[in-house]
Amino acid sequence: MKEKLIDNAIQVLERNFQEGGFTIPSEGLYPFQWKWDSGFIALGFAHYDLKKAMGEIETLMDAQWENGFIPHIVFHNDSDSYFPGPDFHQSHLHPQASKKYRSTGMTQPPVTGFILERLLEISGESHEMLDFIAKHIDKVYHNHEYFYTHRDLEKNGLVYIYHNWESGTDNSPIWDDIWDTMDPPEYEFERRDTTHVDPAQRPSKREYDHYLYIIDIAKKYNYDDAKIAEHSPFLVLDPLFNAMLIRSNEALIKLYGRLGGNEDKISFLGEKQAQSIAGLNSKLFNEDLGAYVHFDLRNNKQLLYVCSSSFTPLYAGAPTQEQAKILVNTLMDKFGDEGRYLCASFDPTHERFNPRKYWRGPVWINLNWMLHHGLKRYGFTDLAQRVKNDSLELIDNNGFFEYFDSRKDNPDAEKNGYGGDNFSWSAALLIDFLK
Ligand code: 2M8
Numbered sequence: 001m002k003e004k005l006i007d008n009a010i011q012v013l014e015r016n017f018q019e020g021g022f023t024i025p026s027e028g029l030y031p032f033q034w035k036w037d038s039g040f041i042a043l044g045f046a047h048y049d050l051k052k053a054m055g056e057i058e059t060l061m062d063a064q065w066e067n068g069f070i071p072h073i074v075f076h077n078d079s080d081s082y083f084p085g086p087d088f089h090q091s092h093l094h095p096q097a098s099k100k101y102r103s104t105g106m107t108q109p110p111v112t113g114f115i116l117e118r119l120l121e122i123s124g125e126s127h128e129m130l131d132f133i134a135k136h137i138d139k140v141y142h143n144h145e146y147f148y149t150h151r152d153l154e155k156n157g158l159v160y161i162y163h164n165w166e167s168g169t170d171n172s173p174i175w176d177d178i179w180d181t182m183d184p185p186e187y188e189f190e191r192r193d194t195t196h197v198d199p200a201q202r203p204s205k206r207e208y209d210h211y212l213y214i215i216d217i218a219k220k221y222n223y224d225d226a227k228i229a230e231h232s233p234f235l236v237l238d239p240l241f242n243a244m245l246i247r248s249n250e251a252l253i254k255l256y257g258r259l260g261g262n263e264d265k266i267s268f269l270g271e272k273q274a275q276s277i278a279g280l281n282s283k284l285f286n287e288d289l290g291a292y293v294h295f296d297l298r299n300n301k302q303l304l305y306v307c308s309s310s311f312t313p314l315y316a317g318a319p320t321q322e323q324a325k326i327l328v329n330t331l332m333d334k335f336g337d338e339g340r341y342l343c344a345s346f347d348p349t350h351e352r353f354n355p356r357k358y359w360r361g362p363v364w365i366n367l368n369w370m371l372h373h374g375l376k377r378y379g380f381t382d383l384a385q386r387v388k389n390d391s392l393e394l395i396d397n398n399g400f401f402e403y404f405d406s407r408k409d410n411p412d413a414e415k416n417g418y419g420g421d422n423f424s425w426s427a428a429l430l431i432d433f434l435k
Contacts, residue, residue, distance in 0.1 A: 044428025
C-alpha cells in the first residue's frame, strides 16, 4: 500500500508541475502558484527530486517585493480558469511591488522558514541544500522583518492579517462575525471555482462580495500597510498565522546558527520570538475555551470559536506543557469522537459546523501535518499517530482530495473527498508522512 500511495502522490505532483519551474495546487481550480502551498509542495518533491523542491521555493522568492513582502499568489502564467486574477488584484499599485511578476497584494501564513529547515533534514544535510539555504535565507528573514515592522500594530509580537485569504482558512465560520459588521456592494462577476467544484462545497456569492470589497479598500490605498490597518474592516490576529511565524523564526535562528555569522539577525529574531510567544499566550489563549482563538482588532475582542488553527501553536512550541494538556483535552472533547477522523477544521459540536463545506468543517491534510508534529513535540505520541493514520486512511480511501469529510460513517456521499482532486499539498504531505 505504502509504495503505491507514494507513486500515486508523485504522479499528482508531476502533473501539477509547470514549465516555469513552479507547481499549481490543482488543475483548473487553482492554476497559479500559491505561497503556503508552495512550501508544502517543496517537502513532497524533496523526497525524490531536490532540484524541483529548490525550484519551488526559488520561483516563489523571485516574486518578493522590495519591502520584504511575499504575495499569496504569483501570476507566473496566464489563465482564465480562476477569479479574481491579476487584473482584479493590481499589485502594481504598491510602489515596491515586484516589477517582474504580477501578484496579489495580500500574503499567506509564513511557512517558508520551517520549510527550509525540513528541506535540509530531508536532504540528509546535503551541501547542495545548505548552499541553497545560504542563498535564500536572507529573503525569508527580510519577510519576517516586514511582518514585525508593518503588521505588528501593538508592538507585542503579534502580526495582523487584513483579509480572510491571508489566513488560508478562507470561509471559516469565525469570519461570519466580521461579515456581520460589513455591508459590501453586490459585485457582478463570473465565479470560476464553482465550475470546477460542487457549489455546496465552496463559499457563497455573498461571501465573495465581502472578499472582493476588502481588496478594493486595500487597492484604494495602493496596498499601503498603515492605511489598510486604519481602514480594513477585517483586521485579525490569527493563531495559525502567528504560530507559523514563530515556528519559522525558530527555524531561521537554527539555520543561521548552522551557517555561522549573522549574530545581529539571530538576536533580532530571538527578541521577536520571545515577544511573539508571550503575545500569543496572553492575547490569544482563552482559558474558558481551553484553546487559542482569533482576535478581532477592529472590534477589539476575541472571537470565541475553536477550530483546527487553535491547535497550531503546538507545532510552534508556544504553549507551556500545562497549556498543551489543556489543548489536547479540548481537542479530544470537541473533535476526538471515535466516529470521526481527526481533525475537523471547525468545532464539530458548534452549530456553524458544516462537514462538507470548505473551511467550515472538513479535514485538511496540511493542518493535520502541523497537528501531528505539534502533538509529537509535546510527547502526545499516540494521538500524533492517530492524526497521521487518519490522514493516510482518508487519502487511501478517497484519493488526493483538497479536503475530507470527518465523519467515518458519512450519510451524505459515497466518498469523503471534496473540493479539488489531485491536490498538490495532500500528495506532497502524504509523501512526507510516509518517508
Ligand atoms: C484556497 O484559497 C484560494 C484563495 O487564496 C481560493 O479559494 O480561491 C485556500 O484553501 C488556501 O489556503 C489555499 O492556499 C488555496 C490554494 O490551494 O486555496
